[in-house]
Amino acid sequence: MKPILSCHDVVVDFSGFMALQGVNLDVETSGVLFLIGPNGAGKTTLLDVICGKTRATGGEITFKDEISLVKLQEQKIVEAGIARKFQAPSIFLHLTPFENLEIAMKQKKKLFSILFAKLTDVQKDKINTMLRKIGLFEVRHEKAGSLSHGQKQWLEIGMQLIQEPTLLLLDEPIAGMSGEERTKTGELILEISKECSVLIVEHDMDFVRKYSTQVVVMHEGKVLCQGEMKDIQENEEVKNVYLGRSG
Numbered sequence: 001m002k003p004i005l006s007c008h009d010v011v012v013d014f015s016g017f018m019a020l021q022g023v024n025l026d027v028e029t030s031g032v033l034f035l036i037g038p039n040g041a042g043k044t045t046l047l048d049v050i051c052g053k054t055r056a057t058g059g060e061i062t063f064k065d066e067i068s069l070v071k072l073q074e075q076k077i078v079e080a081g082i083a084r085k086f087q088a089p090s091i092f093l094h095l096t097p098f099e100n101l102e103i104a105m106k107q108k109k110k111l112f113s114i115l116f117a118k119l120t121d122v123q124k125d126k127i128n129t130m131l132r133k134i135g136l137f138e139v140r141h142e143k144a145g146s147l148s149h150g151q152k153q154w155l156e157i158g159m160q161l162i163q164e165p166t167l168l169l170l171d172e173p174i175a176g177m178s179g180e181e182r183t184k185t186g187e188l189i190l191e192i193s194k195e196c197s198v199l200i201v202e203h204d205m206d207f208v209r210k211y212s213t214q215v216v217v218m219h220e221g222k223v224l225c226q227g228e229m230k231d232i233q234e235n236e237e238v239k240n241v242y243l244g245r246s247g
């Protein structure tokens with residue numbers, strides 16, 4: 001099967017500092033792909049160029065085998081089917097989880113219709129199904145500001161998912177979470193991966209071991225290797241630059 005996303009020789013040059021130095025990477029249509037590597041390896045920068053937050057200075061990124069992403073605006077990339085959840089949640093704290101999902105679902109419409117359009121029963125069902133999926137159905141009418149850190153993160157994942165992306169990008173989704181919240185997040189990610197491809201930047205190697213289908217190791221702006229975690233762990237180069245030190 002063809003990959004959902006392909007990066008060919010992607011370069012990012014920050015005024016002379018080469019954060020990405022020719023990245024080649026395929027993201028398969030199914031499974032959970034983790035991006036790991038030492039600090040400064042270029043992992044977040046790679047997510048940034050995929051979602052259009054940062055412009056590539058060279059190379060090509062192809063989505064669904066035909067859409068070239070390198071010159072597309074961020075909003076067009078979202079419309080093409082790529083969702084990005086950043087590290088810090090950007091939910092509306094004074095609104096409820098239900099209302100947050102309602103806004104996310106209607107995001108493509110104009111503000112007037114977001115405020116005044118009545119939800120259809122189908123839309124309400126869709127929101128309630130998402131609330132159950134992300135474990136927030138019981139607290140759906142509480143203010144999002146009163147949710148735990150983990151619950152806020154799941155709400156934001158739900159806000160991305162309700163737009164039905166084909167590829168979901170997550171940046172350190174379990175940072176700051178308790179053990180139980182990490183397990184719930186891992187299970188949620190596995191469930192999400194049945195419907196959409198997932199690419200995750202992560203430093204927690206236990207989490208990567210448990211929930212990865214494939215792992216890509218980045219080092220100094222390049223892909224060092226790609227494979228299953230059990231093989232990555234045995235790779236001498238990876239041990240030298242990363243796992244030997246941190247995992």
Ligand SMILES: Nc1ncnc2c1ncn2[C@@H]1O[C@H](COP(=O)(O)OP(=O)(O)OP(=O)(O)O)[C@@H](O)[C@H]1O
Binds near residue numbers: 017
């Ligand atoms: N806007 C920018 N201007 C200049 N340099 C930048 C910019 N953004 C990132 N960098 C540099 O690019 C390199 C790669 O950064 P990036 O955040 O992608 O690494 P990372 O692998 O995600 O690291 P970490 O695991 O610490 O988050 C770093 O040396 C960083 O300082």
